[in-house]
Amino acid sequence: MPAEIAQVADFSQIRYAQCWEDADILLSALDIQPAHICLSVASAGDNTLAMLSRSPKKVIAVDLNPAQIACLELRVAAYRQLSHPELLELIGSVPAAPAARINLYRRCRSHLSAASRQFWDERPNAIATGTGSAGKFERYLTLFRRYILPLTHSRDKIAQILKSLTPEERQTFYTQHWNNWQWQLLFRLFFSRFVLGRFGRDPSFFQYVQAGVAEHLLERTRYALTDLNPAENPYLQWIATGQHLTALPCALRPENFQPIRANLDRLEWHCTPLEDFLETSPIPTIDRYNLSNVFEYMSPHNYHRVLEQLIRAGRPGSRLAYWNLLAERRRPESMANRLRPLTELSSHLYRQDKAFFYSAFILEEII
Ligand SMILES: C[S@@+](CC[C@H](N)C(=O)[O-])C[C@H]1O[C@@H](n2cnc3c(N)ncnc32)[C@H](O)[C@@H]1O
CATH class of the missing domain: 3.40.50.150 (Vaccinia Virus protein VP39)
Structure with missing residues (x-):
């Protein structure tokens, strides 16, 4: 049985230079x-x-x-x-x-x-x-870090949200300082099915997807920034800074x-x-x-x-x-x-x- 995905997506380049699974x-x-x-x-x-x-x-x-x-x-x-x-x-x-x-x-x-x-x-x-950083997906995340994140938040704010805060402090910081309209708007655009499919993954990877892609990702990012601890999260740290700061996979x-x-x-x-x-x-x-x-x-x-x-x-x-x-x-x-x-x-x-x-x-x- 040949792989279904190999017939529709190009697999000659690195797609994932890191494993984005915990x-x-x-x-x-x-x-x-x-x-x-x-x-x-x-x-x-x-x-x-x-x-x-x-x-x-x-x-x-x-x-x-x-x-x-x-x-x-x-x-x-x-x-x-x-x-x-x-x-x-x-x-x-x-x-x-x-x-x-x-x-x-x-x-x-x-x-x-x-x-x-x-x-x-x-x-x-x-x-x-x-x-x-060599994969198509990591290059997409780099675009987010270089061109989208600076439009939504200052360097100080990004450093602050990655710090070791208590769960209550994280909730307050997210609500009062992070979840502004620029964040919501640009996040929804950048992680829309269309942009993610063209530049991050492959349109064919969404063939069997029905749910609202950006909405799901926005809610999960809120979860990672508040319910989980960003100071212990290597995946979040790489997305925000391009490095592992205080946590490694x-x-x-x-x-x-x-x-x-x-x-x-x-x-x-x-x-x-x-x-x-x-x-x-x-x-x-x-x-x-x-x-x-x-x-x-x-x-x-x-x-x-x-x-x-x-x-x-x-x-x-x-x-x-x-x-x-x-x-x-x-x-x-x-x-x-x-x-x-x-x-x-x-x-x-x-x-x-x-x-x-x-x-x-x-x-x-x-x-
Ligand atoms: C499924 S992808 C998932 C990456 C990441 N979780 C994501 O969705 O953004 C992980 C790896 O699976 C490989 N892969 C996909 N379908 C496969 C198959 N049928 N047999 C073997 N490898 C496969 C891809 O080449 C890739 O390196």
């Missing part, structure tokens, strides 16, 4: 154990590597986009070759001179496959500015660097659609799945077919974790005797989701 809730949901074999959508590599920090028997990463595999490979090489502070410089979590980043890349490049080496060799600018935290590096030999990756991988590869039985929000790019019919494949490849007790951004995907009633939703846990984790734009976090267990 690995902390993913790891809490999956409860990965040393005997587990995990299958993970690669994206830019962050969450696949975060899974390695739990020392499972194996992590298999798949992605249909060779540019995303190049992102994963570069991260793997960086964990092998660089120190933790150097890794943060290469990605752009912290400032570094462009030449310094190029030098870091030179130390990594011999660990890349020929295809990924050629990919990165042809993109010195992406390396010089920090590889975490799971895979980039210092305490996870050595565990990930020590387990790199347990990781394998394949540049192939998930559907094809499940159909054609002699896969071992999978215990844990990180499925990003790939189902949202499929018709409900194809989603159900892939669920069937995942159930076949999993063992009883296997867990499937995935997100809904704007289209609803959860196992149909007709599969109730094969997949059990772990609703209480997933709802609890969704309330903590620091990558705040999603509309649901789904966790299901194979019966």
Whole structure:
């Protein structure tokens, strides 16, 4: 079964140079154990590597986009070759001179496959500015930071909202200083389905979306700025400042660097659609799945077919974790005797989701 999305969207460039999905809730949901074999959508590599920090028997990463595999490979090489502070410089979590980043890349490049080496060799600018900014989605966020945010709020106000405030102080600050008409108007325009589809994602990614896109994102951003703590939110910090200030995503935290590096030999990756991988590869039985929000790019019919494949490849007790951004995907009633939703846990984790734009976090267990 060829991937539906590959037929309508261009996958020759990096779409996501970072994984915009919260690995902390993913790891809490999956409860990965040393005997587990995990299958993970690669994206830019962050969450696949975060899974390695739990020392499972194996992590298999798949992605249909060779540019995303190049992102994963570069991260793997960086964990092998660089120190933790150097890794943060290469990605752009912290400032570094462009030449310094190029030098870091030179130390990594011999660990890349020929295809990924050629990919990165042809993109010195992406390396010089920090590889975490190199995707279409990150470029869209950069536009927001450079051209929209300054029209709505001063630098001081942006610094203030990212500070560690109490929940009450955050609510007051948001209501009295942040939620002005410029913010509401420009946010709605910039994150409209039309602008986001053209410049941030791909129009085809919205094929199965009905809800008001900007309205949903505005409400979720309010949640992240008030109910959650921006000082602990690396995703929000990157959107607002282009760096990680006081918080890092799971895979980039210092305490996870050595565990990930020590387990790199347990990781394998394949540049192939998930559907094809499940159909054609002699896969071992999978215990844990990180499925990003790939189902949202499929018709409900194809989603159900892939669920069937995942159930076949999993063992009883296997867990499937995935997100809904704007289209609803959860196992149909007709599969109730094969997949059990772990609703209480997933709802609890969704309330903590620091990558705040999603509309649901789904966790299901194979019966
Ligand atoms: C689904 S995207 C989601 C990114 C982010 N959550 C968002 O929606 O803004 C994450 C990764 O999935 C990959 N992907 C999408 N559909 C896939 C499929 N059917 N098989 C394998 N990888 C797929 C993309 O290439 C991308 O690297």
